[in-house]
Amino acid sequence: MSTSSELNDIEEGLALKPKFDAAGLVTCVATDAATSEVLMVAHMNEEALRRTIASGEAWYYSRSRNALWRKGETSGHVQRVVEMRIDCDQDAIWIRVEQSGAACHTGRRSCFYRKVEAGEGGARLSFVDAERLFDPKAVYCK
C-alpha cells in the first residue's frame, strides 16, 4: 500500500513515476492528433517509454512477441508524438500522434473498426470505419 504522502506525490507531483504492472508494463492509448479518434491501445515497458520520450516516435513492448517494438519498423507506419500525457495514478499513458498510413496491422486506420451493440440474444459487432488502407499480406509477408 502507498502512504497518503506517496499517493499525493504520484497524483499531484511533477516527477514522472510510472507505475509498471507485474509484467513491467503500462498501458498506452494512441489517438490521432488530427481527428482525435482512438487508433490503438498497446503497452510500454520502461525502455519503450524512455525511447518514445527521447525520440518523439512511438515505441511499444509487444506482449505476444516479448520484444521492444518501434511502431512502423516493419510497415513504415510510424507515429510521431505530438503530445504525451500521463494519468492520475501514473499507470496509463496517452499519446496524441501523427499517424503515417494506418495504425492497425489489419490495414485499417484504427484498430477499433467494429462497433459493439446490444442485441437480442447478446451483443453483436458491426464494421465501422473499416476500409483497409493497405493490404497486410503485402506489407508484412514480404
Added chain:
Amino acid sequence: MSTSSELNDIEEGLALKPKFDAAGLVTCVATDAATSEVLMVAHMNEEALRRTIASGEAWYYSRSRNALWRKGETSGHVQRVVEMRIDCDQDAIWIRVEQSGAACHTGRRSCFYRKVEAGEGGARLSFVDAERLFDPKAVYCK
C-alpha cells in the same frame, strides 16, 4: 497459440469474443463524446462489460478494490455510453461517453491532467487542463 482461422474469426468476425487477460480483465478507454478527449483508462471484467452493454452506463472492475464498480456510484459522475467499439484482437474496449461532472477521482474532468515532456536530466510533468470541477474530499469523504 491461436490457429489462423481462429485469429481471422477474432479479427474479422462479428461475434463478441473478448480476450480477457489472466486476471479476467480487458482494458477500456473512455473518451468524451463531445470533445473526444481521453477521460480515463480502466478495466472491465466479463460482468462489467455485460452490464455496460445492457445498461448503456459504464461499469468497471476495480483492481485495487477487487470489486465491480458502476462509474459514478459514489460521486454521481456517471458515464452514459454513446458508442462502444472493440479492437482488432478484442482485448481492448473504447467507449465514447457523455460524462456527467468529472471522470477523475481527483476532481478533474480527465485523469490525464499532466503532460510529459523531455527535459535535461530526464522527463518532467506539467499540469494541463487541470482545474478541479469538484472537491474530492467533499465527494468521497462524506
